Amino acid sequence: MPNRLSSRRIRTTSILKALSALPLLLALGACSRPPPAEALLADARRFSAQGDPKAAIIQLKNIVQQQPDHVTARLMLGQMYLDTGDMASAEKELRRARELGAQADLVQPGLGKALLSQSQFQRLLDEFPAQGASAEALALRGQALLYLGRPDEARSMFERALQLKPGLSDATLGLAKQALIGAQPDKAGQLLEQAIAQNPDNVDALRLKGDLQLAAHEPAAARKSYERILDIKPNNVQARLDLANLAIQQDRLDDARQQIKLARKAQPKNLMISYSQALLDFREKRYKSALEQVQQVLRVAPEHMPSVLLAGAVSVLTGSDTRAEQYLTQFLQANPEHPYATKLLATVTLRSGKRDDALNIMRAALKGTPNDADLLALAGEAEMQAHNFAQSAAYFEKASELKPERSELRLGHGFSRLQMGDSPKAIAELERAAQGGGGAERAGTLLVLSHMRDKQLDKALSVVDAMIAKGDSAMLQNLQNGPVCITEN
Incomplete structure (x- = not known):
């Protein structure tokens, strides 16, 4: 009997101890539980406003890990990837948002930009039909048509976009690009200034302004335009690469290396880093490395004409005549009479x-x-x-x-x-x-x-x-x- 009583007391004591520890365990479990999605979303918005896209992306990833169908988080994550230059990830997230029922007018601008940045021009035309399209979608179609060497069709898209939405800066900017292709630099400049007046922080317009200044042999002014983009968006990788490419043209190769390094640190997966690195390798006569870098671009974006031209130049200088002829013929079909x-x-x-x-x-x-x-x-x-x-x-x-x-x-x-x-x-x-x-x-x-x-x-x-x-x-x-x-x- 004493043994039985003793055993019962021991079991009772153990149960009481376990019950007394339960509130503490519950409290610990509550502490380890991740914050709710709305709190994470608020954090992401705060980080974005503070100019810290990496921290914002981490919080948004936490949301979609908890709730894979969270449309707002997918949309914002796609936009953050756009801002940091990771176009492939941006496309993936925006497509997922669309599948989850996000409104077309919230998805299309970003998705179209992601496709354009990856030189997926025909794909954009296939996915953004002109019939019943919004002004923004028509402007995107115009951009794709420009890159495919169809400037008259592009102009029609931009004009239709402006009829639907007067003052749409992307459409005005498209007309400026079309005028530039049509050898009307004065008209292009006027339209560009109009686009910037419509949206002073339009980084695409500022970039084109820099390109025009560069074409007019005003490299110092072009540099200021590219640097202005970084004032607006400090993590804009393309502006870094534009500055690197400008430095290469001016034989400031150490400056170019630094800009490429900063771009790679900000967004190591950005495809255009390989293009700028190839340009630098080409200028330093490291042709094997240049070809390897530019082929990385062409495997993903075979219609990226600057890379096609660079591959042709490298092939000429390394004696690969057949390959050079193929690249250069492809480039000249899209850019006839390029000197x-x-x-x-x-x-x-x-x-x-x-x-x-x-x-x-x-x-x-x-x-x-x-x-x-x-x-x-x-x-x-x-x-x-x-x-x-x-x-x-x-x-x-x-x-x-x-x-x-x-x-x-x-x-x-x-x-x-x-x-x-x-x-x-x-x-x-x-x-x-x-x-x-x-x-x-x-x-x-x-x-x-x-x-x-x-x-x-x-x-x-x-x-x-x-x-x-x-x-x-x-x-x-x-x-x-x-x-x-x-x-x-």
Whole structure:
């Protein structure tokens, strides 16, 4: 009996202890329970207002982890990803919000921007039909049509958007871009200022303003416009990359590296970081790395024309002629008569032995830009290979007049004159070329001059033929520093 009583007392004591600990356990459980969604949403809004998108994104992720069907959190998360440049994540969240029943007018602007930023132009047109579209959706369609090389259709979309919603800055901005493509820079500038007046904090308008200033050879003003975007949105990765690309063009490569580093820190998944890194690699002649970086972009966004052009330029300079021709043809289909791309395609076509094709490209291009020294020199090389020495000499002579400081142009002129049998003028041009030349070209020039002075014209011509047969265009070194950074989305 005593043992039974003792056991009962022990069990009773244990139960009482467990019951007495229950309030504490319940309290601890309450402390470990995550805050409710509305509290997290309030935190996210506060962090966003304070300019801390990363903290806002963390809180929003906590909400959708608790409540995967929380529409408001999905919408806001999509917008936060847009603001920080993570367009793929923005697209994912906005699509989910739409599936959960979010209103179209809340989803479409952000989703359209995400598609545009990923160069998914045709996909945007497929998903945003013009029939019954809102003004904002029509403006998005116009943007996509612009990038697909259909400016007249784009203008129609922008005009329809403004009829539905007068003063819509995105539509006015689209008309400015369309005017710029149509070679109406004054009209483009007027429309751009109108778009900025309609919405002074429109970062797309400020970016286009910077691009226009850059095209007008006002890099300091362009830099201020890009920096103004960072004043409005300190975490805007695209503004960082625009500043990096500008620094690359100005050979401020350390500044470019710093901007790319800041962009990568803010948004490591942003695809356009790879493009800017490729530009930097290209300028530093690290062509293998440049091609790897730009191909990362093209795998996701095959219609991103700046990357297509850069891939073509790298391929030309690394001797991958077939691949270069494919890239450059694709680019020129979307951007006909683009001078830099035309020169590159002419170079690779000529080097591939397609002399007649190269001549056709260059003759057509020279009608529009008759005073382009690089193009004239390429045409001179092609005519020399075709044994049209008089025409070759004429091209090189004009190129030399335009750029008298470039010895390779005098070299081409001298060689052409030599082939024509005009020894006095050939010697004069070759001597002037030798004064400023360098490396193998200078040595070859001096050798030709030596043979000519010894009246050994056959030997001089043999050296010329050997130099031409190398197939390395005299323009390649000049083209490798060409303006490959063209306006992006």
